[in-house]
Amino acid sequence: MSAAAHPFLPPRSAHMLRRRASNLLILALAVAAALFAVAILIYLLLYVIVRGLPFLNVSFFTELPAAFGSSGGGMGEAVQGTLILVGLASIMGIPLGLCTGIYLSEFGRGSFAGAVRFTVMVLTGIPTIIFGLFAWVLIVIPSHGFSGLSGGVALGIIMIPIVASTSEEVLRLVPKEIREASLALGATEARTILSVVLPAALNGIITGIVLAMARIAGETAPLLMTAFGSTFWNADITQPMDALPLRIFVFTNSPYPIQISQAYAGSLVLIALIFIASFAVRWATGGFRRRR
């Protein structure tokens, strides 16, 4: 008998070596691509931090923009405006989006549901400036003026399909067995959804909502012709209202380095808001196991 190698030992044939080499190559390419993507993200973050952090101070949040070219001042009204606009949008976007998601997941059979699902899918892909136009035609023109309300409505409409599709996905994942348990106890469908299905999916739904809020917080285009922006303190939603992305946009277009640096600071604040929101979600839903 020839001294054949044991079948479990790695073989030395050219064919097997080629296979291992190509396996390593693909693995290396995948890792390199992932590293590249992460590297871009890190570079972006570091750049914004380095350019913006020195100009981030308390007055950033408490003062109005200074005249172009002068130092000092801040974006206080923009921060306030963004918070108000996101709040306004959420009042509209969360209930409508969540209910649509519940409808699609729990009652979504038949052609009407199919049409709704398709519409939601299309809406998530539409450029957001069009929602701005929609709100412009619907509210700005009849009311003869830009307003925070129209901006909130535009952002709210953007939120609806995002919240609807993430809610539907998460609700679908709730196992059938749990629903059956509730029905077998004599619960109505509505009660089953409220007491059993929704709580089971709550973590995912909250995550989806917060991510949608973070997304619209950064939207600029729909606000250009609705909230329009301003450089004064304004909490009145019937008047033009400022927002961080708008102010950043204006400042970046200025020829003065001071304003550009403040724009970086504003970008940093926006990114930080999104980070804080994401971590808050993780913290809140991580501990969300049992009540009482």
Add this chain to the structure above:
Amino acid sequence: MTIQVQNLNVWYNRKQALHDVDLTIAPESVTALIGPSGCGKSTFLRALNRMHDEAPGARVQGKVLIDGVDIYARAIKALYVRRHIGMVFQQPNSLPHYSIWENVAIGARINGTARGRALQDIVERSLRGAALWEEVKDRLNTSPAQLSGGQQQRLCIARALALEPGILLMDEPCSALDPASTLQIEELILKLKQHLTVVIVTHNMQQAGRIADTTAFFLQGRLVEVEETTRLFAHPQRKETEDYVAGRFS
């Protein structure tokens, strides 16, 4: 509660799952439903508490009389039927986002049958009735995810008992459990039958032999034979029953 099934035919969309089933189930006894996969025993069980209504394309013809009332009559709503019939499923389906206490209480909460002090009593009584109280009484506020499979299934039984049903339907409750837990649950069933009518679907003939007073054999959507358990296994009347019991097909 007595159950009388008369001329029951059940469909899923076009497919007929049960043909002309007539069966009377005696109160305060254990009736086992046996038969090969797909014979309709689970469908029959679900028809008893109108859970079959939830299936897509469900259609039912015939009568199911519980204490003399046809549950499929127009005037009867499914959810009132389900309040008085408990169901335990094959996979323990305790609600993971509620505590153990809340899991047992949820039936009473949903139906508004008790609250406060009375609810506390019901929860304790049901957990004792399901032989689970001693094991969980110190951790009622924790999640049921920590419990073993057998304990979770007993939790589901407690949940069903909390509504003080007259009938308990069990769909292969032990098939996902280890032998020790299975034995515990079988002992529990023997205790429960003193004041409940138990109908249990099982693919395990030895189990039927251990706990059932009456056994019904289903095949291809028809009730082939129903008999007192020992007689069914020792002297089956029909050839199909004899073949199944002898293990010639399953």
